Amino acid sequence: MHFSPIKRKGTVVWIPDNEEVWQSAEITKNYKAGDRFLLVQLEDGTELSYPVDPAALPPLRNPDILVGENDLTALSYLHEPAVLHNLKIRFVESKLIYTYSGIILVAINPYKQLPIYGDAIIHAYSGQNMGDMDPHIFAVAEEAYKQMARNNKNQSIIVSGESGAGKTVSARYTMRYFATVSKSSSKAHVEDKVLASNPITEAVGNAKTTRNDNSSRFGKYTEISFDRSYQIIGANMRTYLLEKSRVVFQSENERNYHIFYQLCASAMQPEYAHLKLGSAEEFNYTRMGGSTVIEGVDDRANMVETQKTFALLGLKGDFQMDVFKMLAAILHLGNVEIAAVGDERSSISSEDKHLSIFCELLDLNCDKMARWLCHRKIVTTSETVIKPMTRAQAANARDALAKKIYSHLFDFIVERINQALQFPGKQHTFIGVLDIYGFETFDVNSFEQFCINYANEKLQQQFNLHVFKLEQEEYMKEDIPWTLIDFYDNQPVIDLIEAKMGILELLDEECLLPHGKDENWLQKLYNNFVNKNALFEKPRMSNTSFIIQHFADKVEYKCEGFLEKNRDTVHEVLVEILKESKFHLCANFFQDSPVSISPFSSTINIKSARPALKSPNKQLRTTVGSKVLHKPQIVKILNSYTPIDDFEKRVTPSFVRKVQGMLNNREDVPQLMLDTKHLFQVTFPFTPSPHALELIQVPSSFKLGFLTRV
Ligand code: ADP
Numbered sequence: 001m002h003f004s005p006i007k008r009k010g011t012v013v014w015i016p017d018n019e020e021v022w023q024s025a026e027i028t029k030n031y032k033a034g035d036r037f038l039l040v041q042l043e044d045g046t047e048l049s050y051p052v053d054p055a056a057l058p059p060l061r062n063p064d065i066l067v068g069e070n071d072l073t074a075l076s077y078l079h080e081p082a083v084l085h086n087l088k089i090r091f092v093e094s095k096l097i098y099t100y101s102g103i104i105l106v107a108i109n110p111y112k113q114l115p116i117y118g119d120a121i122i123h124a125y126s127g128q129n130m131g132d133m134d135p136h137i138f139a140v141a142e143e144a145y146k147q148m149a150r151n152n153k154n155q156s157i158i159v160s161g162e163s164g165a166g167k168t169v170s171a172r173y174t175m176r177y178f179a180t181v182s183k184s185s186s187k188a189h190v191e192d193k194v195l196a197s198n199p200i201t202e203a204v205g206n207a208k209t210t211r212n213d214n215s216s217r218f219g220k221y222t223e224i225s226f227d228r229s230y231q232i233i234g235a236n237m238r239t240y241l242l243e244k245s246r247v248v249f250q251s252e253n254e255r256n257y258h259i260f261y262q263l264c265a266s267a268m269q270p271e272y273a274h275l276k277l278g279s280a281e282e283f284n285y286t287r288m289g290g291s292t293v294i295e296g297v298d299d300r301a302n303m304v305e306t307q308k309t310f311a312l313l314g315l316k317g318d319f320q321m322d323v324f325k326m327l328a329a330i331l332h333l334g335n336v337e338i339a340a341v342g343d344e345r346s347s348i349s350s351e352d353k354h355l356s357i358f359c360e361l362l363d364l365n366c367d368k369m370a371r372w373l374c375h376r377k378i379v380t381t382s383e384t385v386i387k388p389m390t391r392a393q394a395a396n397a398r399d400a401l402a403k404k405i406y407s408h409l410f411d412f413i414v415e416r417i418n419q420a421l422q423f424p425g426k427q428h429t430f431i432g433v434l435d436i437y438g439f440e441t442f443d444v445n446s447f448e449q450f451c452i453n454y455a456n457e458k459l460q461q462q463f464n465l466h467v468f469k470l471e472q473e474e475y476m477k478e479d480i481p482w483t484l485i486d487f488y489d490n491q492p493v494i495d496l497i498e499a500k501m502g503i504l505e506l507l508d509e510e511c512l513l514p515h516g517k518d519e520n521w522l523q524k525l526y527n528n529f530v531n532k533n534a535l536f537e538k539p540r541m542s543n544t545s546f547i548i549q550h551f552a553d554k555v556e557y558k559c560e561g562f563l564e565k566n567r568d569t570v571h572e573v574l575v576e577i578l579k580e581s582k583f584h585l586c587a588n589f590f591q592d593s594p595v596s597i598s599p600f601s602s603t604i605n606i607k608s609a610r611p612a613l614k615s616p617n618k619q620l621r622t623t624v625g626s627k628v629l630h631k632p633q634i635v636k637i638l639n640s641y642t643p644i645d646d647f648e649k650r651v652t653p654s655f656v657r658k659v660q661g662m663l664n665n666r667e668d669v670p671q672l673m674l675d676t677k678h679l680f681q682v683t684f685p686f687t688p689s690p691h692a693l694e695l696i697q698v699p700s701s702f703k704l705g706f707l708t709r710v
């Protein structure tokens with residue numbers, strides 16, 4: 001930060017305070033270079049001798065006349081206390097939750113409904129310039145809409161902030177804005193359908209955490225398509241990093257995904273009798289957090305809403321029942337009792353009620369299921385060995401299966417919503433809205449928080465780049481008076497995580513070792529980083545955790561489960577059993593290359609890109625090479641993204657031939673992977689790779705490549 005070295009009597013500065021974060025203090029005696037103390041008087045009259053570091057004197061307070069500005073860039077001094085003070089004054093004194101910082105809108109969550117989101121307000125913002133109106137989320141939406149229409153350019157709105165900050169609500173408001181201002185007279189209810197995608201993804205992807213009753217446990221990027229007259233003609237969404245572990249584990253005072261509770265609350269209805277469900281209290285996967293209800297939330301009423309929304313999207317009764325069957329099956333699977341047989345073995349009773357309901361719902365062979373939940377097949381070059389599993393290993397296998405089924409189901413629902421949001425007509429432009437999980441720190445933080453916080457570091461970097469670096473350059477170019485500030489550069493923490501021999505690479509390496517262990521990996525982290533990297537610490541009292549100094553806070557992560565979650569594998573034989581299911585949807589989930597359903601994580605499939613993904617700007621496309629790629633190259637790229645165990649299974653000769661065939665048939669310059677004619681969905685559970693992920697999956701212009709981990 002830039003602090004003026006001049007500290008005269010009468011100057012007002014900010015000094016850190018444990019309670020208030022920053023306190024205003026007036027200097028009462030001229031400060032001379034070398035003085036170790038600054039004599040100040042606080043606002044309540046207290047005199048203080050404040051110890052200072054001559055290299056970092058306290059930040060200066062802005063004159064009151066500037067405070068309350070609706071754009072932070074109007075402040076003479078722009079540093080943390082200035083920003084916080086300005087936001088506080090606006091919020092506390094005038095109930096204003098929105099403030100600009102250049103082109104960025106800063107929002108404070110009011111935690112109560114304000115009368116500023118009605119249709120009349122939308123119309124008031126429509127067609128206006130951003131600077132002419134009070135800062136508002138609608139003004140940002142209007143700006144994107146206007147820029148799109150004026151310059152025929154696609155736009156994106158990125159919503160960022162820590163968990164509970166109000167991202168999902170803001171993203172919903174932008175979408176409502178577009179739906180309202182571009183309302184067509186069409187009877188297809190395109191706008192309503194686009195909006196309907198929100199409650200559905202929230203039912204299956206949101207859950208109560210200790211920070212937010214409706215916390216999004218996945219990232220979502222929605223592209224809203226417009227035609228030549230700038231009316232909505234559809235949408236397409238892509239999701240990231242669903243927190244799968246929540247399906248089988250919830251911390252104290254947290255819940256599983258809302259949909260499970262909605263279903264349980266409706267269990268008594270005759271149409272659900274065959275699911276053999278009961279209250280959420282009866283299932284391990286829904287009762288673990290201690291409380292199955294959320295104050296002010298009626299799960300049963302929400303179930304009716306979920307069904308209505310599905311129906312609005314054309315996803316009718318049969319589809320819904322298939323989904324509910326899958327969900328019920330997961331709950332029963334979680335109640336399957338695994339008994340220890342000595343120290344080495346485990347078993348499941350052939351009478352286990354829940355196992356038989358699970359198998360009945362998914363049409364699976366129950367004996368095989370019981371056996372293979374407790375045994376593992378190990379194939380070596382010379383023989384195949386069947387090894388019993390301990391009770392803990394079997395419980396792990398059961399949970400891994402539950403997570404896999406849920407994540408397939410989630411992807412399937414997203415895919416079907418996407419299909420429902422494709423309408424006839426050519427996309428002319430789009431506006432993308434990114435609502436990503438926010439920075440998180442809980443009492444116990446695991447692999448999921450690590451991934452989420454890593455993603456947030458990357459977003460923060462984008463934010464820094466835009467807010468500080470680019471704006472600063474702009475101001476300097478135009479000779480606008482501007483106090484240069486040192487923006488927080490979080491590259492070092494990103495390097496700690498993703499650089500060569502960084503945390504992720506060491507994790508991926510450990511996963512490849514036959515006897516890899518969480519503890520061994522952690523030991524390597526200690527060896528490599530303790531006392532060598534200032535952003536990494538070993539907690540004094542623990543040998544099972546590590547601390548990272550993120551841009552937002554210090555977070556202590558527990559190493560337990562990192563390897564398993566990074567590997568993310570379900571035993572082969574179990575997959576085979578599910579593949580044989582006569583329940584079409586279930587069997588389809590576990591096919592190597594599902595025919596009509598995509599995109600599944602952990603499978604590769606090839607499909608034609610929808611027109612919605614077409615980018616009018618050719619330069620935005622990512623090119624891997626200008627000539628046809630041959631098998632070794634394709635294999636090399638894919639290899640680096642695929643866990644060793646699964647590689648043979650996924651990258652089959654026929655897959656490679658298909659890729660080559662498609663590339664050979666191209667008339668224009670071939671572009672592997674991202675390509676508007678053929679989109680290769682390649683989602684991998686982990687990335688031990690020197691290649692930039694965006695080359696494979698997402699247009700680099702979206703800068704989202706880093707999100708594909710898990
Ligand atoms: P995030 O997605 O950032 O984790 P949410 O958008 O889910 O957070 O917001 C958390 C809660 O805060 C919401 O459920 C809502 O109750 C409240 N909230 C957020 N934004 C607003 C707003 N603009 N006005 C009123 N309440 C809000």
Ligand code: MG
Pocket residue numbers: 167168169214215216436437
């Ligand atoms: Mg959210």
